[in-house]
Amino acid sequence: MTLARRIARLLAVALLAAATAHAQNQSPIRIGSTLALTGPLAQTALVHKVVGEIYVEQLNKRGGLLGRQVEWIVKDDQSKPDLARTLYEQLITADKVDLLMGPYATGAILSAMGVAQRYNKVLVHHTFGIPSLAKYDMQFPAWSLGPDPGNTVPNTVFDALAASPKPPKTIAVVTSKFPSVHFMSLGAREVAKKRGLNEVLFLEWDFGNLDYGPIAARIKEAKPDFLWVGAIGLEGNQLLEALSKIDYTPQEHFYMYPAPAPMSKSPLAKNALSMTIFEEHPPFTNNPASAEFIKLYHERAAKAGIADTSVEVQAAASYTAWQILEAGVRGAGSLDDKAIGAWLKKNKVDTITGRLHFDGPSNYGDDLMRVKQVQNGRWVTVWPKEYAAPGASLAVQ
Amino acid sequence: MTLPSATLLAQSALSGVFIGALYGLLGLGLGLSWGLLHVINLAHFAFAFLAAYVCYQLSTVGHLDPLLTLVLIVPLFFALGVLVQWLLSRFAISPLNSLLATFGLTAIIEAAIQWIWTADFRKLESVYAGEKLRIGALYVPIPELLTLTLAVALSFAVWAAMRYTDLGKALRALAEDAPMAAAFGVNRRAMSLLLSGVCTALAGVAGVCLALSFTLTPAQIYAWIGVVFAAVMLGGLGSALGPLVAGVIIGVSEALTAAIASPSWSPIVSFTLLIALLLLRPGRT
Numbered sequence: 001m002t003l004a005r006r007i008a009r010l011l012a013v014a015l016l017a018a019a020t021a022h023a024q025n026q027s028p029i030r031i032g033s034t035l036a037l038t039g040p041l042a043q044t045a046l047v048h049k050v051v052g053e054i055y056v057e058q059l060n061k062r063g064g065l066l067g068r069q070v071e072w073i074v075k076d077d078q079s080k081p082d083l084a085r086t087l088y089e090q091l092i093t094a095d096k097v098d099l100l101m102g103p104y105a106t107g108a109i110l111s112a113m114g115v116a117q118r119y120n121k122v123l124v125h126h127t128f129g130i131p132s133l134a135k136y137d138m139q140f141p142a143w144s145l146g147p148d149p150g151n152t153v154p155n156t157v158f159d160a161l162a163a164s165p166k167p168p169k170t171i172a173v174v175t176s177k178f179p180s181v182h183f184m185s186l187g188a189r190e191v192a193k194k195r196g197l198n199e200v201l202f203l204e205w206d207f208g209n210l211d212y213g214p215i216a217a218r219i220k221e222a223k224p225d226f227l228w229v230g231a232i233g234l235e236g237n238q239l240l241e242a243l244s245k246i247d248y249t250p251q252e253h254f255y256m257y258p259a260p261a262p263m264s265k266s267p268l269a270k271n272a273l274s275m276t277i278f279e280e281h282p283p284f285t286n287n288p289a290s291a292e293f294i295k296l297y298h299e300r301a302a303k304a305g306i307a308d309t310s311v312e313v314q315a316a317a318s319y320t321a322w323q324i325l326e327a328g329v330r331g332a333g334s335l336d337d338k339a340i341g342a343w344l345k346k347n348k349v350d351t352i353t354g355r356l357h358f359d360g361p362s363n364y365g366d367d368l369m370r371v372k373q374v375q376n377g378r379w380v381t382v383w384p385k386e387y388a389a390p391g392a393s394l395a396v397q
Numbered sequence: 398m399t400l401p402s403a404t405l406l407a408q409s410a411l412s413g414v415f416i417g418a419l420y421g422l423l424g425l426g427l428g429l430s431w432g433l434l435h436v437i438n439l440a441h442f443a444f445a446f447l448a449a450y451v452c453y454q455l456s457t458v459g460h461l462d463p464l465l466t467l468v469l470i471v472p473l474f475f476a477l478g479v480l481v482q483w484l485l486s487r488f489a490i491s492p493l494n495s496l497l498a499t500f501g502l503t504a505i506i507e508a509a510i511q512w513i514w515t516a517d518f519r520k521l522e523s524v525y526a527g528e529k530l531r532i533g534a535l536y537v538p539i540p541e542l543l544t545l546t547l548a549v550a551l552s553f554a555v556w557a558a559m560r561y562t563d564l565g566k567a568l569r570a571l572a573e574d575a576p577m578a579a580a581f582g583v584n585r586r587a588m589s590l591l592l593s594g595v596c597t598a599l600a601g602v603a604g605v606c607l608a609l610s611f612t613l614t615p616a617q618i619y620a621w622i623g624v625v626f627a628a629v630m631l632g633g634l635g636s637a638l639g640p641l642v643a644g645v646i647i648g649v650s651e652a653l654t655a656a657i658a659s660p661s662w663s664p665i666v667s668f669t670l671l672i673a674l675l676l677l678r679p680g681r682t
Binding site: 018038039040041042043045046079203204205206208209210211213214215216217218220221234237238242244245246247259261262305306312 | 401402404405408409412413415416457507508511513515516517518519520527528531536538541611612614615616617619620621624648651652653655656659660661663664
């Protein structure tokens with residue numbers, strides 16, 4: 001090594017040490033959010049908590065933001081949107097946080113959005129399910145559903161099915177009335193009609209339904225080629241179990257937002273379809289950031305008692321949200337919300353779920369939802385082909 | 398609109414009977430506690446889910462047959478019930494306040510479940526899970542059949558005990574007129590502790606049935622409250638057979654509504670039926 005190189009290396013080390021010391025001497029940047037740490041959404045919110053902790057730790061190791069360390073203040077909204085509203089108000093007025101991060105689930109995000117709007121704060125959020133309701137100018141979605149998912153998502157699914165060896169001719173649409181899946185199912189009905197599929201059954205149930213037996217019996221009687229299930233959480237598994245109890249296996253079946261691990265591990269869910277923005281296989285894992293994140297997530301999720309430690313939609317959307325916030329602050333070079341918001345609207349952000357932009361209706365960019373399928377007990381992306389897991393293609397019964 | 402087939406109607410009705418039996422089993426202990434002890438025990442649901450998690454743990458980690466876990470769960474939950482009643486009587490909690498106190502207890506149990514088992518989903522993969530019988534065109538799943546059997550057996554056992562044993566007569570006398578029953582030598586305190594223990598043990602049995610058929614999450618405790626309360630009120634407070642009969646009526650009416658019209662109409666139909674029956678039943682006060 002030449003003397004010049006040695007001096008350069010020493011200087012670099014000294015500069016890094018000085019920068020780190022400087023960052024540590026300043027008060028940290030405080031980012032406030034709520035998560036549903038208890039209540040019916042707690043099992044998914046736990047994923048967001050683990051991801052947030054990983055990201056903040058990584059960020060601080062890189063020297064923090066604007067030369068300052070970052071502190072994440074997370075409060076429990078108990079899965080209650082009204083409480084989320086109060087807590088975001090508290091985070092801004094009492095805790096005086098510098099920045100906000102969104103809570104988990106559409107209802108709470110909508111509540112937080114109202115508060116953020118009142119105080120002109122940027123709100124980056126993970127998994128907002130109804131883009132048409134996102135009216136605030138400085139909200140930024142990490143979950144790239146596109147501005148019109150009720151139309152684009154079913155079209156992606158039907159494109160995948162049309163390319164299969166046995167495209168369906170009849171469809172049954174059965175759906176929960178949970179808002180973020182219900183409008184998708186209604187969209188699926190419209191799209192199916194336009195594409196010439198014959199609807200043999202349409203059913204709706206209230207969220208929290210306990211008996212799936214009659215719904216299963218009606219599906220069995222209708223015998224659709226393709227079953228669209230507007231299910232959220234465990235509803236998909238409950239319906240599959242009810243179908244199994246009457247000895248019926250759907251030919252091709254789709255579930256809007258299933259609980260990922262219970263569905264992929266269920267032997268009844270063979271070939272079940274769903275949507276994704278990220279799965280643990282190439283091309284998603286080609287990005288070095290995602291590889292490091294996946295490794296850390298496996299460790300931390302196991303420690304947190306999460307049964308399935310694979311990174312999929314929720315964890316990836318959560319990580320993406322933090323990437324967006326970091327990019328916004330770095331791009332604006334400031335903690336000023338208006339500057340961050342303006343930068344995000346003008347620029348694209350590279351994330352583990354793809355290159356995102358926020359210049360469309362309701363600040364949504366492209367619909368990056370892809371079709372995934374349960375194959376050999378795990379989710380693999382099968383459509384579009386360029387995002388399919390190596391060697392995977394759509395399997396039919 | 399095509400008419401549903403007889404098989405569809407019969408299979409749906411059967412599904413309604415099974416879920417109704419679970420409503421009845423959950424309502425049995427709740428109704429006895431409410432009617433005879435004057436304790437509106439919201440924690441009954443939390444105890445049922447705690448038992449479901451204990452069953453899950455014993456079966457998954459301890460590799461016990463889920464039904465064998467009853468040998469441990471029943472005495473354990475009996476003891477818990479005795480403890481709760483001791484605390485309620487120690488602080489002389491009124492019936493209305495018992496609702497608040499047991500709601501608090503529910504929140505504590507929910508938090509404890511989440512602390513031990515996390516909020517993640519837990520599914521008991523038992524030997525009974527995929528088993529079913531076929532009778533003609535109908536399918537009878539074994540876990541649900543076990544629930545129905547337990548619900549019927551326990552409801553009749555409690556009914557017989559209340560009707561034909563001195564203990565049952567003493568409990569009914571206490572509920573009717575406690576001072577008079579005490580004057581005849583009925584030990585109110587001991588009876589209350591015993592009944593509370595039995596009610597919580599019944600919650601434990603219901604919990605095992607929940608674990609056999611449902612994926613568990615802590616927050617699901619609250620999903621059952623409305624419909625089970627309806628079954629208890631319709632069946633009559635303190636009645637042994639009432640919650641089962643009412644639970645099955647609600648379950649079947651919900652299932653048939655789902656089969657004929659739409660599942661989203663089920664709660665409307667069943668609760669309209671509940672209101673109508675409460676208004677029209679003879680001897681209402």
